[in-house]
Amino acid sequence: MDAEDIDWKDEDEDEGENEERWNEPVESLLETRNDGLQEASLSSNVGDDGNPSVSTSDARGDGMMSRMALNDNKAGMDGLDKERINKIILETSKGSRFYENERKKEAQVNQRIDRMKQQLAGITQQQKAAALVEVDTMAAELEASRDFSRSIVHLDMDAFYAAVEMRDNPSLKNKPMAVGGMSMLSTSNYHARRYGVRAAMPGFIAKKLCPELVIVPTNFDKYRAVSTQVREILGQYDPNFCPMSLDEAYFDLTEHLEKRKELSEAERTFDYGDWNSQSEPTNDVQEGEEKDSVGKTQSHGDISEQDSTQESCVCGGANDETLSPSRMQAEVSSNTSVACRCAESTNNASDPCHASLGVSKTESSTSHCAVGAVTSRKRSRTFGFTVEEVVEEIRFRIEQKTQLTASAGIAPNVMLAKICSDKNKPNGQYRIQPDREAVMEFIQQLPIRKVSGIGKVTERMLSALGIQNCTDLYQQRALLHLLFSQISSQHFLRISMALGSTRVERDSERKSMSTERTFRELHKPADLYSKCSELCQALAEDLQNEDLVGKTVTIKLKTVKFEVKTKACSVPMAINSADCIFSVAKDLLRAEINACKPEPLRLRLMGVRLSNLQSSSASTNKQGSIKEFFKKRQNPAAQSGQLPEVHQETGNGYEKPRSQNTMVAFSSDSPKKRTGSDVVVTLPSESEPQPSTSEPQTESPFSQVHPSDRNFCPTLGDRITDDSTTGNNHRRDESAMEDVSNDAIGTSEFLCPVCNIPQPCTDLEAFNEHVDVCLNRGAIRDMLKQQASEDNPTASRNSTSLAKGKRGSSGPKSSAKRRKQEKTQTNTLDRFFN
DNA sequence: GCGGATCAC
DNA sequence: TATGGTGATCCGC
Ligand SMILES: Nc1ccn([C@H]2C[C@H](O)[C@@H](COP(=O)(O)OP(=O)(O)OP(=O)(O)O)O2)c(=O)n1
Ligand SMILES: [Mg+2]
Ligand SMILES: [Mg+2]
Numbered sequence A: 001m002d003a004e005d006i007d008w009k010d011e012d013e014d015e016g017e018n019e020e021r022w023n024e025p026v027e028s029l030l031e032t033r034n035d036g037l038q039e040a041s042l043s044s045n046v047g048d049d050g051n052p053s054v055s056t057s058d059a060r061g062d063g064m065m066s067r068m069a070l071n072d073n074k075a076g077m078d079g080l081d082k083e084r085i086n087k088i089i090l091e092t093s094k095g096s097r098f099y100e101n102e103r104k105k106e107a108q109v110n111q112r113i114d115r116m117k118q119q120l121a122g123i124t125q126q127q128k129a130a131a132l133v134e135v136d137t138m139a140a141e142l143e144a145s146r147d148f149s150r151s152i153v154h155l156d157m158d159a160f161y162a163a164v165e166m167r168d169n170p171s172l173k174n175k176p177m178a179v180g181g182m183s184m185l186s187t188s189n190y191h192a193r194r195y196g197v198r199a200a201m202p203g204f205i206a207k208k209l210c211p212e213l214v215i216v217p218t219n220f221d222k223y224r225a226v227s228t229q230v231r232e233i234l235g236q237y238d239p240n241f242c243p244m245s246l247d248e249a250y251f252d253l254t255e256h257l258e259k260r261k262e263l264s265e266a267e268r269t270f271d272y273g274d275w276n277s278q279s280e281p282t283n284d285v286q287e288g289e290e291k292d293s294v295g296k297t298q299s300h301g302d303i304s305e306q307d308s309t310q311e312s313c314v315c316g317g318a319n320d321e322t323l324s325p326s327r328m329q330a331e332v333s334s335n336t337s338v339a340c341r342c343a344e345s346t347n348n349a350s351d352p353c354h355a356s357l358g359v360s361k362t363e364s365s366t367s368h369c370a371v372g373a374v375t376s377r378k379r380s381r382t383f384g385f386t387v388e389e390v391v392e393e394i395r396f397r398i399e400q401k402t403q404l405t406a407s408a409g410i411a412p413n414v415m416l417a418k419i420c421s422d423k424n425k426p427n428g429q430y431r432i433q434p435d436r437e438a439v440m441e442f443i444q445q446l447p448i449r450k451v452s453g454i455g456k457v458t459e460r461m462l463s464a465l466g467i468q469n470c471t472d473l474y475q476q477r478a479l480l481h482l483l484f485s486q487i488s489s490q491h492f493l494r495i496s497m498a499l500g501s502t503r504v505e506r507d508s509e510r511k512s513m514s515t516e517r518t519f520r521e522l523h524k525p526a527d528l529y530s531k532c533s534e535l536c537q538a539l540a541e542d543l544q545n546e547d548l549v550g551k552t553v554t555i556k557l558k559t560v561k562f563e564v565k566t567k568a569c570s571v572p573m574a575i576n577s578a579d580c581i582f583s584v585a586k587d588l589l590r591a592e593i594n595a596c597k598p599e600p601l602r603l604r605l606m607g608v609r610l611s612n613l614q615s616s617s618a619s620t621n622k623q624g625s626i627k628e629f630f631k632k633r634q635n636p637a638a639q640s641g642q643l644p645e646v647h648q649e650t651g652n653g654y655e656k657p658r659s660q661n662t663m664v665a666f667s668s669d670s671p672k673k674r675t676g677s678d679v680v681v682t683l684p685s686e687s688e689p690q691p692s693t694s695e696p697q698t699e700s701p702f703s704q705v706h707p708s709d710r711n712f713c714p715t716l717g718d719r720i721t722d723d724s725t726t727g728n729n730h731r732r733d734e735s736a737m738e739d740v741s742n743d744a745i746g747t748s749e750f751l752c753p754v755c756n757i758p759q760p761c762t763d764l765e766a767f768n769e770h771v772d773v774c775l776n777r778g779a780i781r782d783m784l785k786q787q788a789s790e791d792n793p794t795a796s797r798n799s800t801s802l803a804k805g806k807r808g809s810s811g812p813k814s815s816a817k818r819r820k821q822e823k824t825q826t827n828t829l830d831r832f833f834n
Numbered sequence B: 001g002c003g004g005a006t007c008a009c
Numbered sequence C: 001t002a003t004g005g006t007g008a009t010c011c012g013c
Helices: A030-035 A038-045 A082-093 A097-121 A125-144 A160-168 A203-209 A220-234 A254-260 A311-323 A340-344 A362-375 A387-402 A414-423 A436-444 A456-463 A470-475 A477-483 A486-496 A525-545 A578-595 A623-633 A701-705 A730-743 A764-791
Strands: A152-157 A177-180 A185-188 A214-216 A242-245 A248-252 A269-271 A380-382 A406-411 A428-431 A512-522 A548-559 A564-575 A603-615 A749-751 A758-760
Touching (some): A097 A456, A125 A477, A152 A387, A160 A177, A160 A185, A177 A203, A185 A203, A203 A214, A220 A248, A387 A428, A414 A428, A414 A436, A436 A470, A512 A525, A512 A548, A525 A548, A525 A603, A564 A578
Parallel strands (some): A406 A428
Antiparallel strands (some): A152 A406, A177 A185, A242 A248, A269 A380, A512 A603, A548 A564, A548 A603, A749 A758
């Protein structure tokens, strides 16, 4: 219905001129920004209303949705022929259910942008001036807190899965290859990226882009093993390093750099790996085309020119003499040449095939070194005392240990370090000097999309305001303050000021655990329940492995049309057994099946998540009553005993969540103490096996009482929806629940679907009565609510909403507390199943 | 607390 | 033929 008026984004417009330009020094300086007068610059592109007017839609209308277009925001993807690639993607996708759903989502984003622009039109210069004062106050505070004292590093393995596969099958090295399957790719090597083949792209599309592409399946065990090897190294430099995935981590070298002053030369010397001995020079070890054995490092004539700067060659050479007689010892290692990278940092866009293949001007020097290596070979390298050298050392050790290369970024904060690690990727590193000028110069022309946390949608929204780079972002700070929530505008402000977290925070406790699977269409209720049961069993296993229990069960459904819907239901006590989880999940599922009757619920994916987690061991285990309670809910429907299969191609689902890395020496735990009195349910599965031929027997209190449970699960019925003040309020109920469970030990219980409190019931009638009371309470509450809203018509200012993933502020983890209280006009998207 | 969306990897 | 899985955060109810 709404899919007609789609705005097409101009993707190709500025392509080709964007690449890597952001790194070049620019003459205009940011330090003039804080003089408070730079608003004048805004006047250059303002309309009568004083606000920027930028069109969102594509004047050329060449038909590429931004959502469908190639996402080239990735290392090794500069200078591609995007027009051709997007055409192939489009032609291959057009007409598919996936494509149609993407169109729908695109239309929604366009609506959001339109709403934002409407708000924009209503903003007066006066408002903006006031906002500017406010925002500049904030900016001043932020400026005062600027901190250059930390040496933060972000390290990221190059083409990780693909590199592992190439290492173990050298015949792949000179071919474009990807890891995954015809349905989905996990990643690709740099050779394949030249064709536009990248992670999260379906294999069959990748094959159209690059018919010679070799696709190999995943081996998660290997990736995990490599990850462990890498983490073992990182832990020696910062015991509090923070892994963000199997292939990357943040860490802080500040302390290590202090301690390092005391280290002997031997302690700064590391052997080449056995694999790297005589026969093969490092050069061709790594992935064939991307070997670029000459590490791409900045050439800084000005850095510690002494022994240290010389990085590999000199530095290594210095102690070579001690360790290895050969003076010339041709730096075989990848990190050898010092000054190579800077000259080539600006890629030659005209020749994409060579641009990122590492076949660069440095090549000559490399081969030169390699030649020397043949005659006399080094057994080890010694590293100096600067940050750069430490990071070189880490990357060297990683490569010698795993035969895989990594790239790294060094900066005074996490946000910048992350961007830097991509800059000289693959097999390179980049440092931003820890002073304001260097940092500001780095940031000013930086496209906002490079910043972690700014994704496709945010990029489009900001683009609609004429914001492309960080300079724009700063100049429009007043507007952003008016249009976005406090947390978002402050986030933007921090980015534009090149500020980020200066601490790498330890992994926080997990907040949820989930499992989901894509499958060929299922629509028969028995199959759906069976799948649900499998998922619950798998989830329960994972939960028990980590000794976790939780109170909120959420199911996720994706229809064959790719529409996603989630349904949640919280129960008063923490659970983690398959039976308990399933008893809740199946009711949620049943309601959805019923809701779209008489049409079948046609799904391509189902998921189950448990949140509101607590540690099982920390909680009081009151099995008795809870067990009884859940026996009532328990349903034998699907005792298929099967676990969901992992995704055949990406192998996802096999990489089970693991307890966090073992390297952490000790973290003075100040974990928030959980409510130690919560009840844990550990229900021994004593359920009778049952053929999963049909809908589960409705043994749960829900259906015992009300055959049409649609109206009674608190999360399903709209009319009795939760209200934070009363009905479904957990906080309040927790204490009550404890009382109930304590008092009710040994008695039979039903869970009231309205208040969610287990009711000790001797008979069904009493329970029904209780439910009626709750229902009335709910009705009254709704009435009061309605009345209140009539009395007090929404005096809320409109604000553009921006749902963000990941970090709200800057650090690897953050918790922003305050939220803006303004609301957007209600927009209900209840198009599901319609 | 719930549901939708965005984001990263 | 064919478009993933896990976890987190934010917004508006
Ligand atoms: N959408 C994605 C992105 C990544 N990955 C996996 C495969 C990658 O190898 C690994 C690391 O992700 P990166 O973003 O670091 O990508 P690569 O390491 O593959 O390439 P590079 O870091 O060189 O750009 O995570 C995935 O499964 N799905
Ligand atoms: Mg990587
Ligand atoms: Mg990564």
